[in-house]
Structures are given as C-alpha cells and as structure tokens.
Amino acid sequence: MSAIDSLPPLREVINTHDLRAKKSLGQNFLLDLNLTAKIARTAGDLSDCDVLEIGPGPGGLTRGLLASGARRVLAVEKDARCLPALAEIAEAYPGRLQVIEGDALKVDPLDHLTPPIRVAANLPYNVGTELLVRWLTPPEWPPYWQSLTLMFQKEVAQRIVAQPGSKAYGRLAVLSQWRCDARIAMELPPEAFTPPPKIRSAVVHLTALPEPRFPADADVLQRVTAAAFNQRRKMLRASLKGLTPDIEDRLLAAGIEPTERAEQVGLDRFCALARAVAAR
Incomplete structure (x- = not known):
C-alpha cells in the first residue's frame, strides 16, 4: 500500500490510539489509503x-480528501476516542481540517462551511439512510451541497439507483432520483474493512439537479411514497387509503390504476400523484 501523505499507516494509527471499531456506533474502518483516496477522487x-465528512473514525477518508486537494474538510465525529488521531491529521494539514465532536443528526454544518460544499463520507450503517433522506429533502432546493459521495451497504446503494419493477425499487429511489443524478461508483468487499462486515459495501455518487425532475411538494411526496412502499404488496388503493378518502380518484387523476402496486409506478407518476393529493 503506497503512502498518500507523511502520516503513519491507518493500522498503526488504530493500534496507537486503541481504536477498536464499535458495533454500537455502526463502525467498520476502511484501512486501505489507496481505496480512501479513490473514493475522494x-x-x-x-x-x-x-467538504463535509460524517463519521471519519481514524481518518482514512479524511486523509484522502485532504491529499486530493480539498480546500477544507469539516469532520463530524461522535466517538471521542477518534479525536486524538484526527488532531494529528489536522496538524499535518494546517488550517484545512476542522473536527467537531457530536452527533451528525444534531450538528448544523452550515455554521462551519463556506460554499461550494460537497459531502463525502463512509457513513455509519446505523444513521446512513436517515442522513441521506435529510440531505434529499431540505426546505429549499437546490440544497447547500453540490454532490454526495457516500458509502453504504451494497443493498442500500442498490435501492438508491433502482428502477421501477425491481425488488430494490422504493422510497429511496424515488427521493434520490427526483432531485439528483445517482450512480454506484464502486463496490468494496468485506475484507477491505476492519472488522469485516457480513455484507458488501458500495459508494454512491449523487449530483444535485438545479430543479427536481418533476414538480411536487417534498413533504407530500414523502408521505405518498412512505405509505405506498410500507405496504408494497398491497394495491395502491389499499396502501394509500389513509391519505385521503377519495384516493382512487386521485390515483386516476395521476394516470395510475388503483389496482397497481407501488413498485410498478415510476417517478413521474409518483410526482403526479403527490400533486393530485396536494390539490385536494
């Protein structure tokens, strides 16, 4: 493994600071600096x-981002054990790394970032999906970020880029593809991590569109897709009956047969349904 900077290899950093990954924090450390540099690129x-980074851990991706030329990195880390290792990186890259100890679900990064802003993170498995949905559904669009480069379980990554008619297609696909171009950039095997997870991982790259692909109210679209896919085996007239008493009329107005199921409905028709529900 070639060095990307003058700092020690990550395995040595982990041993020095006794950084055993905690399952309770969703931690799996990526130790190959060549891979972290590739993700940064x-x-x-x-x-x-x-660049906003969530859950930097011992700083593998942090180093990749800085070595790749990031103007500045804001790293939000919940695990206080990782702070000394991150402080060493900050010393090696003066003025370019700020570390905040805290919960990414509670920290407002805009207090510390200057546009243009990108997000890059090996997300902790236990908060990754919730963070993604928050980034995709801000009060105003375009969002504060230009792109998201995020590592997920491969199964979650496939749900983000899934197309109608597939088992992976669901709420995440609709919300992601409504406002972004989304693609799987690379896959990583379990053995790339310490400890090795039981699943494969994948990096997804999402680029924010200037405007959503189809007009719709974000809150209504979220409610419609949540209800539709929470009972995906049911016909839409049944799974959505709690939204409005005349749901069959709303479905027909959106060009959807009430007997269709959620996985059969594409993004354009879900947006049309959100508009029809909102119009009522």
Missing part, C-alpha cells in the same frame, strides 16, 4: 470546495 475536483 470520486467526489470530483475539491480544490475550491469545503
């Missing part, structure tokens, strides 16, 4: 960007 040209 997937995020694009970072030389004029601030």
Whole structure:
C-alpha cells in the first residue's frame, strides 16, 4: 500500500490510539489509503470546495480528501476516542481540517462551511439512510451541497439507483432520483474493512439537479411514497387509503390504476400523484 501523505499507516494509527471499531456506533474502518483516496477522487475536483465528512473514525477518508486537494474538510465525529488521531491529521494539514465532536443528526454544518460544499463520507450503517433522506429533502432546493459521495451497504446503494419493477425499487429511489443524478461508483468487499462486515459495501455518487425532475411538494411526496412502499404488496388503493378518502380518484387523476402496486409506478407518476393529493 503506497503512502498518500507523511502520516503513519491507518493500522498503526488504530493500534496507537486503541481504536477498536464499535458495533454500537455502526463502525467498520476502511484501512486501505489507496481505496480512501479513490473514493475522494470520486467526489470530483475539491480544490475550491469545503467538504463535509460524517463519521471519519481514524481518518482514512479524511486523509484522502485532504491529499486530493480539498480546500477544507469539516469532520463530524461522535466517538471521542477518534479525536486524538484526527488532531494529528489536522496538524499535518494546517488550517484545512476542522473536527467537531457530536452527533451528525444534531450538528448544523452550515455554521462551519463556506460554499461550494460537497459531502463525502463512509457513513455509519446505523444513521446512513436517515442522513441521506435529510440531505434529499431540505426546505429549499437546490440544497447547500453540490454532490454526495457516500458509502453504504451494497443493498442500500442498490435501492438508491433502482428502477421501477425491481425488488430494490422504493422510497429511496424515488427521493434520490427526483432531485439528483445517482450512480454506484464502486463496490468494496468485506475484507477491505476492519472488522469485516457480513455484507458488501458500495459508494454512491449523487449530483444535485438545479430543479427536481418533476414538480411536487417534498413533504407530500414523502408521505405518498412512505405509505405506498410500507405496504408494497398491497394495491395502491389499499396502501394509500389513509391519505385521503377519495384516493382512487386521485390515483386516476395521476394516470395510475388503483389496482397497481407501488413498485410498478415510476417517478413521474409518483410526482403526479403527490400533486393530485396536494390539490385536494
């Protein structure tokens, strides 16, 4: 493994600071600095960007982002054990790394970032999906970020890019593809991590569109898709009956047969249904 900077290899950093990954925090550390540098490059040209990183752990991706030329990195880390290792990285890259100890679900990164902003993270498995949905559904669009380069379980990554008619197609696909171009950039085997998880991982790259692909109210679209896919085996007239008494009329107005199921309905028709429900 070639070095990307003058700092010690990550395995040595972990041993020095006794950083055993905690299952309760959803931690699996990626130790190959060549891989972390490759993920950083997937995020694009970072030389004029601030980068938000969630859950940096011992700092493998952090180092990749900084070595790739990121203007500045804001790293939010909940595990206080990792702070000394991250402080060593901050010393090696003066003025370019700020570390905040805290819960990513509670920290407002805009207090510390200057646009343009990109997000890059090996997300902790236990909060990854919730963070993604928050980034995809801000009060205003375009969002504060230009792109998201995120590592998930492969199964979650497939749900983000899934197409109608597939088992993976669901709420995440609709919300992601409504406002973003989304693609799986790379896959990683379990043995790339310490400890090795039981599943494969994948990096997804999402680029924010200037405007959503189809008009719809974000809150209504969320409610419609949540109800539809929470009971995906049911016909839509049954799974959505709690939204409005005349749901069959709303479905027909959106060009959807009431007997269809959620996985048969594409993004354009879900947006049409959100508009029809909102109009009522």
